[in-house]
Amino acid sequence: MTSEQRIGSIALPDTRARRVVEDLLEGSGITLNGTQPWDIQVLHPDFFSRVLHQGTLGLGEAYMDGWWECDRIDELAYKLLLHGLGKRAHTPSERLMYRLQAGFFNLQSKTRAYMVGEAHYDLGNDLFERMLDPTMCYSCGYWKDAGNLHEAQIAKLDLAARKLRIQPGMKVLDIGCGWGSFAEHAARHYGAEVTGITISREQAALARKRCQELPVNILLEDYRDLEGRFDRIVSIGMFEHVGHRNYRTYFDTVTRLLDDDGLFVLHTIGSNSSEISADPWINKYIFPNGVLPSVKHIAQASEGRLLMEDWQNFGADYDRTLMAWLKNFDAHWHQVAANYNERTRRMFRYYLSVCAGAFRARDIQLWQVVYSKKRAGRYDAPR
Template identity: 35%
Template structure:
């Protein structure tokens, strides 16, 4: 009988309609494919059953999270080799070829159904999409997985958004540079009130209170984040100047604020709710106040109605998360009444940040698996590596949008050279 890896390699090429650019090793220790390429390791027939029962990305994701699929060699190289041709529109086999590949896969997989999905997968979604209750569950799925795990991945800065790099900076220095850039764009002054929407582990609020003398309110839906942030604030002796709340942005009662930062939060809002989000933060700002909206963006689709969320990310990483083109975000902010005054794309910076996070995870992967679960550690490794490549290849971007609730006088309060905050 033909070795399993040879059969798998042939049917993968038939199904994809392109030469398979990686090597395969199967459960019977057979190998096939380019000798110097990264190797896809298929550890068990169960992986094939998952793919048969849920063809496409989700079946592959389940096998990866369960440890039934793995990559030996350079993970970035493997993902780049696989994603590049498919992204560029190659790999469109005839229907007959796909059916033949499916029959061959069934013969290899055996007749048994797959086991249940890995426990790290989101299940039993109830309630309206982007309702307060469902959003809280989605945030908990992503962030309430253990602060020790995030400490290993993110490092001492505990900032889970794109850093701001320059030559020779460490990850912690680049994250501090990003936080300080946000504070300078907001033109923070002693005594002002800052609202940090989606405050994470409190790093921005701490920096703004300590370095700029503001009074900060941070809101998050993650109980673990809030507990961690409050502990840091107490240790810094800043409990009289920083208030961390477990609160939805739609329920903040005590505006207006002089400045609002929304860093990596708006991706959770959802396209159907974005006008509400923009109107809410506008209403929370005093006239003349500034908003800094830091948000990942996707490329526009030819037909926006055809856009579909990434199955792997939706099931394992950011449930109900949605990316929008930056132009749509600007439009919604302007419709709410904001005057958009500056937009800075820092796409390459996020690729560099993600590669550092992956390196932190891989530096002691067994520990990361113990601090969360082996499946979750595998989720984060794949998600962050694939995301780094997406930023590098301009498939997604990240932008800082500075917007103002311009008063009736029309006086914005910005310097004539708007990038003076960079000096």
């Protein structure tokens, strides 16, 4: 039985599948083919069956394939999550497959660590340079007193540096340094000697170029292979790639590398639940093998190793950050369009919009956690 019926040569959508989707959306404020900017405009008769059979993976792939349109996907995602359709949108087979994989395999092992770099971060510096701000920060900005994306990213970098209490000459390790944004900031404005590591060749090349006149050393290396001793350690937007099987190894590594009087700042997206899961579309197209930690995961993995001094949540700021990236992406796409295809454009627009909606709904969080190793006295975290 197909997902459509035919009258003559005219294909009609499967009315039963459509009714199921309409029932799911009832009360959400979302209308099929409606007039609001968050309404779904259905362009393909198999849209309903595809979404019902494939869940969020089918929804995302259908958008990439041009099966539906929506002016404000961020608001669509926000309303879907508020309506409680987040977990219901994952099919039982999706959940079972990920649990089996995560249960029997270390999806973030050293042999697999470079997969996300190759799949996402190495996609093209030309694209990310136009989507991000001049700092090349690919993590949540701090919008407390900021008026634009650039100010928010500088504020985020400086917030982490002030929490670390960096002094000139200190040796600082940046785990997951990206394009060198924090390494450059700490070296230029605080006089630190910074070692940054990344699993992306494209990131490493650009970070070295940006920091070539500063006391910064950028390495293409997995965190588990690091040696040495550092006064301060920072990790911004990398812990999401560590995986639950490696959380203790990660904190063991930080503890081993951190000086006895040192401080460590962990900046990570976080989950409201300790269930080990991943959105299948994000896992397939954006961050392979990524998984978001919960408060419990972080607390259990760090307990007995480091002393938690401060925990700050500014997850709502990620909504504004992602929407600013989307605005940049749309404004500058024409400059790089010849290097990519339309499916890539739709993939990025969907990714940025859906994630903005998730942070808007407070379905996921953004945490900065400060740790000390053997510290005496009071620690007051700046804000």
